Amino acid sequence: MGLELAHWIFSRGARKVILNARRPPWRDYQFYSLNIWTKLKYLVVVDLNNTITLTGSENLLKEAQKLGPIGGYFNCALVLKNAPITSQSQGLFKEVLQPKLNACENMDALTRKYCVKLDHFVVFSSIIANIGVVGQSNYGMANSALERLCEKRRRDNLPGLAIQWGPIADVGVLTSDQYQNRAYKHIEHQKIESCWQVLERCMIQDIAVGFSMVLSRNVEHKKYEQNSVDLIAQAIGLKDIATIDMNKTLHNIGVDSLMLAEIKQLIYQEYQQEMDLDEIRNLTFGRLVEMSKVKK
Ligand SMILES: NC(=O)c1ccc[n+]([C@@H]2O[C@H](COP(=O)([O-])OP(=O)(O)OC[C@H]3O[C@@H](n4cnc5c(N)ncnc54)[C@H](OP(=O)(O)O)[C@@H]3O)[C@@H](O)[C@H]2O)c1
Known part of the structure; x- marks a missing residue:
């Protein structure tokens, strides 16, 4: 520029x-x-x-x-x-x-x-x-x-x-x-x-x-950049979500407050949904996969 x-x-x-x-x-x-x-x-x-x-x-x-x-x-x-x-x-x-x-x-x-x-x-x-x-x-x-x-x-x-x-x-x-x-x-x-x-x-x-x-x-015609669940996995440094227990909460996976803030932003971007940090802490990857299916 x-x-x-x-x-x-x-x-x-x-x-x-x-x-x-x-x-x-x-x-x-x-x-x-x-x-x-x-x-x-x-x-x-x-x-x-x-x-x-x-x-x-x-x-x-x-x-x-x-x-x-x-x-x-x-x-x-x-x-x-x-x-x-x-x-x-x-x-x-x-x-x-x-x-x-x-x-x-x-x-x-x-x-x-x-x-x-x-x-x-x-x-x-x-x-x-x-x-x-x-x-x-x-x-x-x-x-x-x-x-x-x-x-x-x-x-x-x-x-x-x-x-x-x-x-x-x-x-x-x-x-x-x-x-x-x-x-x-x-x-x-x-x-x-x-x-x-x-x-x-x-x-x-x-x-x-x-x-x-x-x-x-x-x-609706725009290409999605990346799967939203993968984006969240990336945000918390997970290389392969296949290795993760889908029922574990993000809190139990060890997500810290800075990561939570990033995920909050991602959820808003991906799903136009405002969630507070406690709700996000208690999300599981199973729930995130469900949310992404609803979005599609
Ligand atoms: N392009 C976009 O879509 C976009 C969107 C939002 C904001 N912006 C902002 O717009 C500005 C221009 O972006 P751009 O897309 O033109 O970026 P760019 O193509 O990467 O150009 C940035 C230039 O900054 C030079 N640079 C880096 N460090 C420097 C330093 N210490 N001293 C002097 N020059 C230095 C780079 O030099 P080298 O050639 O040596 O690497 C490069 O030529 C940036 O401030 C960016 O944050 C851009």
């Missing part, structure tokens, strides 16, 4: 953009875009400072200031380390949080000091921060934290906007092979052009967190 964002920023009148990345350009489309911008006499700098560190962020800011006053900061970095909560670790949380939260915290602190006239501080969040998804607790936390940072900036009368995007259609992580054939029950993928229209609308409003998602009109 970053490259498309740059195209959109240029289309809205910017003439100087610094693109921060972890590695030099390597894809054809990256070279193609850089070529077009050069031909149009736009100034584009590819910067490889590591913004996870304060020094790296400071160096990036200094590079930017050499080009003139800084109008805006946009963060659309992403690292995903999906795993059920049982397999999550401090390391995996860190990898996911760093490019989003650490980089933004650094830029927040530095722009407060050096760019008092900043117009835009925009960060890309996800609906995952809102609804939660099994296996993405770290990603949910990273995005949530970004949103709180933007709220804090707004309270301090500074620009700050986080957009909770739903799945995006044409570009970005969901277009990779790993995510091909993934379909959601109630949500369509949003075209990138439509995203920029939403972004623009959010940027001119006085809000800290925007939301952009396209609801599906053909729920």
